[in-house]
Amino acid sequence: xxxxxxxxxRRIVTVMGMLMCFLCLCVLAVDGSVLYADPKAPAMRPAExxxxxxx
Numbered sequence: 641x642x643x644x645x646x647x648x649x650r651r652i653v654t655v656m657g658m659l660m661c662f663l664c665l666c667v668l669a670v671d672g673s674v675l676y677a678d679p680k681a682p683a684m685r686p687a688e689x690x691x692x693x694x695x
Contacts, residue, residue, distance in 0.1 A: 644650060
C-alpha cells in the first residue's frame with residue numbers, strides 16, 4: 641500500500657503542500673490589505689469631511 645519506488649506520491653504531496661502554502665499566503669496578503677485602514681487617509685468625498693474635526 642505504501643510502496644512508492646519512484647517517489648511519485650511524495651512529489652504529488654510536496655507539490656500540493658507548496659500550492660496550499662502559496663494559497664494561504666495569498667489569502668493572508670489579501671485579507672491584510674483589505675483589513676488595513678490608514679487612520680490619516682483623506683475623505684473619499686468632500687461632503688464626508690464637512691462635519692468632521694481635524695483630529
